[in-house]
Amino acid sequence: MSDPYLPPEVCDYIVDLLHNKPDTLGRCCLVSQSWVPRTRKHLFADIRFLHCDDLERWKRTFPDPSRSPAHHTHTLTICCPEVATVAGAQEGGWIRAFSNVTQLKMLSDVGESVVSLAPFHNFSPALKSLHVASTIFPCTQIFDLICSFRLLEDLNLFQRRVVIGPIDRDRDIFQPSTSPVLTGTLRVHLPESMEYATRRLLNLPGGLHFWKLECSCYFESNLQWMSALVAGCSDTLECVDIEYWISPPSEQVGPPTVSIDLSRATKLKEAVFRSNTLRVAWLVLALQSITSEHRYLHQISIHVPEVPDLASHRRAVSEVTHRQWMDLDRILVQLWESHGIRLKVMYFVTEEKKGIQRERIGGLLPKITERGVIELEIFVGFCWYRQVF
Structure with a gap:
């Protein structure tokens, strides 16, 4: 009886299935010298x-x-x-x-x-x-x-x-x-x-x-150059992902004076904003640059560390923050009514706080919540929960 024989293409297929198992690939090198070239392709x-x-x-x-x-x-x-x-x-x-x-x-x-x-x-x-x-x-x-x-x-x-x-x-x-x-x-x-x-x-x-631009902003001057990058690739840009890590001094509660300009990026399909600060006025300024020319933009995603509880803040900060969220609510409604752009809010919370975040969003964005065009993704540890208003 002759020794069993496998066609080379079958052996190659078997080795390819093990491409992400380096230990097994190493043992495959010992099976036959003819297997070595194919295993090396994945090992290295x-x-x-x-x-x-x-x-x-x-x-x-x-x-x-x-x-x-x-x-x-x-x-x-x-x-x-x-x-x-x-x-x-x-x-x-x-x-x-x-x-x-x-x-x-x-x-x-x-x-x-x-x-x-x-x-x-x-x-x-x-x-x-x-x-x-x-x-x-x-x-x-x-x-x-x-x-x-x-x-x-x-x-x-x-x-x-x-x-x-x-x-x-x-x-x-x-x-x-x-x-x-x-x-x-x-x-x-x-x-x-x-x-x-x-x-x-x-x-x-x-x-x-x-087609995609991801930028991190630590100084307000960075926003000017981010806008220049957006304008520079506006003919092909489909997604922007902006991280805003500017924390104002404790006594400063006023809105920022500059933001990223999206007016020339008319081929955008999605805009993603991430922030570690309760100020959302910079986001309002950015959304104000969206016009009727943005025919392909269908979703705005906002990542926040945690939806704020305004009752726990000082009165002055609470009033300013609440006013900024109302401005955001207003412009999001306008974008939905004029362009059909949906909103997605994503944030990380602890297990005990998961239940109250939906209520806070409803209080901060009442108009957009009432229209049912907001989607929440709540991340708790390594799990996430998707809720649609």
């Missing part, structure tokens, strides 16, 4: 250099970059970019072996030395997603890196403290004449350099074509 699809030692072990295991399994990698995470960039400049070949990476994450919140990103320029022509969260790279180098990937769609810039610095010495080495396609999602968390990043993005030769 997501590589993470979390520490400097990880990178050193990789280079010792695969001393010849041309024969390493790096070409199987689609997601590459580097949490020691200061070491990786120096190693790349000295040895060159190891990063170039990752030529099929579509998502690159460079994460680091430590270190003071400024190193060059030039070794990473266009190391993977297939790159479509770039996430940079590091305090050691000047913005000039970050944007040179961005411009080197012509197929780049998604961009995530996150920095608590940004080094802008002088013009980099390697600037003459790489002069971008084109820009990425930028047709995906732009996430920007740059409290201290929002203006600089916005100016660089708006000056890219090919323009901006993002």
Whole structure:
């Protein structure tokens, strides 16, 4: 009786079903030498250099970059970019072996030395997603890196403290004449350099074509540059997600003087607003920029930490906050009556407070509640409860 035989395509299908089980994939390598290439495709699809030692072990295991399994990698995470960039400049070949990476994450919140990103320029022509969260790279180098990937769609810039610095010495080495396609999602968390990043993005030769924009606002001046980004990709923008983390001084209860301008983003389908403050006047200002030209906008989502209990606040604060919520209620009714835009409110509460949140929303937004076009999502721990008025 002959040995059992499975066609290669069946073996490949079996291995593919185990793509998210690395331990089992490792055992599959011991079944047959013919299974090794297919298992490597999944074992090395997501590589993470979390520490400097990880990178050193990789280079010792695969001393010849041309024969390493790096070409199987689609997601590459580097949490020691200061070491990786120096190693790349000295040895060159190891990063170039990752030529099929579509998502690159460079994460680091430590270190003071400024190193060059030039070794990473266009190391993977297939790159479509770039996430940079590091305090050691000047913005000039970050944007040179961005411009080197012509197929780049998604961009995530996150920095608590940004080094802008002088013009980099390697600037003459790489002069971008084109820009990425930028047709995906732009996430920007740059409290201290929002203006600089916005100016660089708006000056890219090919323009901006993002369909989704996510921004975090810690200073009112950030709203101006968020508005500029919205206007810059208004021809393609379908969703905005704005985080508003400005907490006013205790004695300041008046409304903000600026907000994000959505008037030019007429192709919007959804607007999401997140806030950690009881002031909603900035949200009212933003919604006032919605006009009859916004034919596709169908939903406004508001995330709040917890629906406020105005009775527990000082009288002055309570009156101002209540007036702001009434203004929000009024403009939401207008948007529903004129454009048919529904409202979704989402917040996190403890189990004991879950029952009273619906009543508070009904008191703060009475008109929109009466019309039955509000949806609540209440998150308690890891569970969520959906209620429709």
